[in-house]
């Protein structure tokens with residue numbers, strides 16, 4: 373297992389091991405690794421000659437200073453988890469300086485409206501921060517395939533748009549959501565929940581699956597009303613938004629169109645800890 377804190381050393385190493393036609397799989401993360409992250413790593417190992425994981429809590433994508441400060445940082449145990457999968461995985465855990473070189477600011481992107489929906493409405497500047505860091509990481513690692521979770525579906529669509537608009541040569545691979553046994557989507561932020569809060573948070577997925585069922589027969593508006601009413605019964609969970617949107621454009625659904633794929637998106641607070649989840653309504 374090799375750990376790099378410095379992009380020049382990582383790039384040199386990647387150049388030294390790459391032969392013609394060898395592929396690099398890349399898994400960008402913010403650390404505090406769980407089985408969801410590890411599933412992305414496993415997919416990358418299966419399909420590439422080399423795999424790089426980055427662990428970097430990117431300051432420019434946080435709109436809330438407290439969230440940034442309290443974001444779990446667990447590098448030692450992350451390394452052990454990565455090792456348990458394979459010794460051959462390269463870890464890039466840069467400093468803020470290594471990525472931002474003294475200018476910790478976001479580039480401004482036009483993601484053709486994707487950035488103004490849902491997370492974009494509630495987390496000002498978030499996707500400029502995501503775009504900035506992912507573009508830099510792609511420049512450093514130059515991956516053949518990059519693995520992203522469907523859990524952050526809006527982010528996934530933004531990355532696809534980034535790759536298209538900036539003409540970056542990389543395949544973006546979409547990976548399914550890993551859940552706890554009770555249905556709660558795995559997330560690094562779950563580490564901040566107590567055992568009781570984790571149990572309570574299982575209701576998020578429960579309501580999402582009920583919404584999916586209702587969507588078969590009901591209008592988007594009545595599914596949204598149902599979800600709001602359900603969360604009113606659970607005051608321990610504060611609903612920030614529930615949205616049904618078309619998968620490609622992320623535009624909110626007013627009336628269902630037959631040839632479109634829809635998806636439900638949710639953000640809640642459990643004791644000030646912000647959790648998101650999503651489900652396909654196909």
Ligand code: AMP
Nearest residue numbers: 401402403408520521523524549550558
């Ligand atoms: P993060 O460390 O939260 O920035 O996530 C790094 C990558 O892992 C992103 O592509 C996420 O979408 C993905 N990811 C996070 N949680 C899960 C999960 N429960 N299942 C699958 N992928 C996930």
